[in-house]
Each structure stands twice: as structure tokens, then as C-alpha cells.
Amino acid sequence: MNGFHPSIRIVLAWTGWFLLSDATAQQKDIFFKVPISLRFSENAENPGSDSIYQDNAILKLPANYSKNGKPVRLVYMAHGAGGGVTDSTWFLNKFALKDSLLANGYAIFDVNGGPLVENMGGRWSVQSAFKAYRYIRKNFNVHEKIFVGGFSMGGCSSANFVYRHSNIVIAHGMYSPVLDLYGQAWQNPWLRTTRKAIAETHNFRNKTGTVWEPESVKGWNPLLVSTFDNGEESVKTYPVPVKIWHGTGDRVVTISATRNFKKYIENGGGECEVSEMDSDDHGLSCGSPEMNHELLLFFKRFGL
Template identity: 65%
Template sequence: MTIFTIIIFMSDVCNAQETEQKNKFVSHKDIHFTVRINLKFPDNNSNILETVDYDSTYYDQAILKLPNNYSENGTPIRLVYMAHGAGGGVTDSSWFLNKFSLKDSLLENGYAYFDVNGGPSVENMGGSWSVQSAYKAYEYIRQHYNVYDKIFVCGFSMGGSSSTNFVYKHSNVVLAHAMYSPVLDLYGQAWKNPWYKTTRQSIATTYNFIDKTGKTWEADKLVGWNPLFINNYKTLRNTFKVYPVPVKIWHGLYDSVVKFKGSKKFHEYIQNTGGYSELREIDSKDHGLSGGNAFMNRELLLFFKRFDK
């Protein structure tokens, strides 16, 4: 008989709802749970000798899917963090990326995957809230399911920022990174070319701008969080980027929603240091490629398998 169990934790992770059948998980079912994150931005500008940081608790939505070959006691399976775009995220009963076949190809090849909403807004912009949430979801899954410690990471559209910032902050758990039509320059690709009326305001909120209206760009708030400009070293002729894991990007050359230029620079900067970066320049203007297609999804699997057991 199928039962639903709710596991409540008072620490970082709580409220995990799982579908089980005699210790064997029913395949391809959405496993929804929440993780506790802190929405408070630390005040590091204060010079008073008292506590100015505190915990603003928020329970973020997360989702996990397991493949048919999952077993609680057998060989562990590989986990993939799939960072969604601005078109939709994770709720307590749905997941935007369920609309796309890329998830099915991963399941069919024995990969489990997860995603998080990344804070109160679907437009999480790859900020500290989304990185907090993704790491805590990863830790919960690692502790409660039979998965390998090392994971793969994927980013789709806006999820390019979420996934890249996760890799920068937690590269010790990442084998390789893949992205479809990614946002890698929060100024050039998002602020200057917003895809929604809410995009600039979302950036301002996510990165704790003084002006939360989205009318003023505050570059100092993005230091260490704007993917294209992290770990860069410049000379008179070139820019060099140190990236901690192998990465592959697919992007339409004429994409008008998320400009290709950011992906090209990201790739070139890594190559300038002799790092491992692949870029597939696709003859297309369709930003819908951020959800993949049969050809891209096949290449994604082949890319992952080069770094898997």
C-alpha cells in the first residue's frame, strides 16, 4: 500500500513528502520538500559592537525525481541539480521543467535530479537565496537517499546564473556543468535586456540594492555574484577566467531574449586560461532552446558520461 510520510526537521531541512512502496520508490514521481533558508542580508557596514545580523526564516520549495533503477541499498545513482529559468520554478505541487523532455532523458539514463525555487520569487536571479537553497536541498538528498556525493549541475536560461554561482560556491561537490541559453551577465544580458517588466526589480531585490524599484544599477552589490566577471584576470589584450569544473554551453546565435554574447565571452575567457569549456553555437534565434531538444539532450548525456563512473 502506498503511504505518504512527512519528515519534519527543526534545522535546515523540513517537510519532506515522499511516495514509497515497500522501501522501493515509485518511479518518476515528484518528491516535494522544503528547505529552510535565511532571507536576511548581513549588515557588514555597521561599526557598532552588537549583533546586527539575524535569521529571517523562509521555507523554500524543492523537488526531487528518482529513476527506475533507484534502490535504497544498491549502487548509488548520480544526482543532477537542474536550475530553472525565469519562466517558472518549483511550488509545493508543480515544477516548471516538467514541461520539457530533457528531464525524461536524464531519468531514462539512470540520473536523479532536483531543483529549488530559490527564494520567494521565481526570478531568483542566481543570488545567495538560490545558492543557499540548492545546497541545502543537495545535503538533504545526499543524507536521505542513495546518491553519490559528487553531482552534475545544469542551468537553463536564468538558471545559468543560479547554476554558475552554485558551482563557484560549491565546486567541491560538482563534477561538470552544462547550460542551455544561459544568463551569465546580469548587467548585459538581464538588466540591459530585461525579459519581463519585473526583471530589473527582481535583480534589485535579490541582490539587496538600496533602490529596490529597479531604476538604479548598483554594481557593487553584484561583486562575486555576476558569473561573467567572477575569477577574472585582465591583461591589455585578454581576459582570463579560472573556472573550477568542465563546462559546456548550448546557445542560439540570434537569441533575442538572452543574448549569445555572454556565453561567447564566458567560454573564451575560460579557454584563455587553458580551462575546459565547450560552446555549441546553434544557428537559431529560438530562446525555447533553453528547454532543450532531442539533439541537445543527447549531447548533454554524452557530456556528463565523460565525467561519470
């Protein structure tokens, strides 16, 4: 960056990658793009150019970040259906839930998860989050293993990310999460676009959002992934410790799937904590001072 003012960044527009001075990185949101395949093939590492989509991503670095100093911890914060990541804005910037993490030395990132804000935790969102993680690891001084958070619809995105990339995840926290695509989202859609978004992001044969196709979400509905009946009860294996905060009266994303998620994991001997709050406010999916502090303490519990 010699010869350039520290506030100037060089943007490589065709990839969305850029170079940024340490000083500027600490003061501004870092927006970048990652190329993802819109094909619904599991092997999408070398997609044809006709299917490549440049997805929006954001990285925020804590004040103690140093390019050559001690690596910082990274948190993937999966947004809800209320808003995602554009090339210059991030929905979760409106809320304080990120602040305590940044103040305590955690870097955070999110992705839009494809062309729809309602990414429904599908292949596009998981692919994008992992590619953003790899880009951040390559270009910034962060630890290999990360924490994951999911907020409302981001519960689905984050849980599916954890299942597919558990080797890099330390622990998982969620606020008012969507964990059952059918029971919470399809049967109780929060927007008129919700069912159609499920159909599009999970590659239903019928993309209109009028017909539920359970075979299309097989392996992508968090409540049912790695869940089986042992003849007496439903048992789920979950690869990392998880903690969930949820309002008992939430009518937008009902708490029933959270309770079952916890029960199934505990039936399998896993670790899942649920903090049930006497509230009907789905706005808790964007945090509260108490919840945000508890999320920080939950991550710090692992001594990292």
C-alpha cells in the same frame, strides 16, 4: 513504513521533510522544503526565526534507484525565469530535457531559490540548492559528487553554485544561459519584473529596479567572477569543465556573454565548449532532442 500503504507518505509539515517508500519514490515527484535565510549575510547557518523561509524543492529518482543498492548520480537542474518549483509542480516537468537523464539512471533536483521565481542566481538560490543537496544526500542513496545544469536564468544560478561548491561538482552544462546580469538581464530585461527581481535578490539599496548598483552584484555576476585582465586579455578561472548550447539569434538572452565566457575561460587554460545553433528561438533553453542527447553524452564523458 510498516503498517502504511506504499503510496502513503508521512509529511513533517514544519520542516517539509518526509519519508517515502522506494516504490513510490520511483513513480512520483518528491516535493520537499528546505529552510533558508532571507538575510543577506554570508554566515546564514543560524538565522533568526524572523528571516527563515521554507523554500520549495523537487527530487526525481530514476527507475533503477534503490535505497540499498548502487548509489545513483545526481544532477542539479536550475530552472529559468519562466517558472520554478511550487509545493506540487515543477516548470521543467513540461519539457523532455530531463527524460534522457532519468532514463539513464540520473536523479535530478531543483529549487525555487527563494520567494521569487526570478531568483537571479543570488544568495537565496545558491543557499537553497546546497541545502537541498545536503538533504538529498542524507535521505537518499546518491553519490557525493554531482553534475549541474542551468537553463536560461538558471545559467546564473548554476554558475554561482559551481563557484561556491566546486568541491562537489563534476561538470556543468547550460542551455541559452544568463551569464551577465548587467548586459543580458538588466539591459535587456525579458519581463517587466526582471530589473526589480535583480534589485531584490541581490539586495540593492534601491529595490525599485530603476538604478543599477554594480557593487551589489560583485561576486555574483558569473561573467566577471574570477575574471581578471592580465594586461593583454581577459582571463577567467572556472573550476570544472563546462559545455553550453546557445542560439546565435536569441534575442531574449543574447549569445555575446556565452562567447565571452568561453573566450575568458580558454584564455586561462580552462575547458569550455560552446555549441552555437543557427536559431533565434530562446525556447531552446528548455532543450531539444539533439541537445538533450548531447548533454547526456557530455555528462557520460566523465565515465561516472
